[in-house]
Amino acid sequence: MSLEVLKDIKEIGGYSVVDMVSLxxxxxxxxxEDSSMKYELFERDIRPNNFIYIRRDVxxxxxxxxxxxxxxxxxxGCQVATLIHTAKHIISKLNDSFPCQENEKAIQxxxxxxxxxxxxxxxxxxxxxxxxxxx
Numbered sequence: 108m109s110l111e112v113l114k115d116i117k118e119i120g121g122y123s124v125v126d127m128v129s130l131x132x133x134x135x136x137x138x139x140e141d142s143s144m145k146y147e148l149f150e151r152d153i154r155p156n157n158f159i160y161i162r163r164d165v166x167x168x169x170x171x172x173x174x175x176x177x178x179x180x181x182x183x184g185c186q187v188a189t190l191i192h193t194a195k196h197i198i199s200k201l202n203d204s205f206p207c208q209e210n211e212k213a214i215q216x217x218x219x220x221x222x223x224x225x226x227x228x229x230x231x232x233x234x235x236x237x238x239x240x241x242x
Contacts, residue, residue: 110163112200119159119196120189127162158185159193168193188224191217 116124130153131138137148158171170193173184195217202210 110161110166110168110197112197113161113168113193114163116196120185120192122158122185122189123156124159124161125153125157127160128164155183159189186224186228188221188228191220191224195221 113124114126118124131142134153137145137152139145154171160169161167170190171184173182173186174180175183195214198210198213198217202214
């Protein structure tokens with residue numbers, strides 16, 4: 108399945124999406140004359156605040172997942188729910204072109220999963236839970 112359905116997506120689940128192909132146009136200082144990336148600058152300037160990376164030219168998507176409680180570690184990645192949001196978006200777009208009952212059911216179940224994780228997040232954000240790194 109092509110990630111072309113994500114070409115106009117700027118954020119997923121509240122997290123910015125970095126289009127690695129257009130990054131050279133947006134941040135040319137991250138690249139050398141031979142078009143290779145200066146990874147030390149990428150790690151310093153891009154990765155700390157961006158957690159979703161798409162390369163439609165090779166049909167690839169990568170996520171940096173939150174490591175540890177936000178109160179202890181700060182935001183250092185996206186949530187697992189972000190992957191589910193992404194899958195739901197891709198399947199929904201696929202279903203727009205090729206509708207079927209199986210896609211509809213998958214979308215419904217992904218939405219239910221998101222709702223359950225939202226409930227979990229609300230419970231974790233209660234001071235007595237997150238402070239002690241309980242899941």
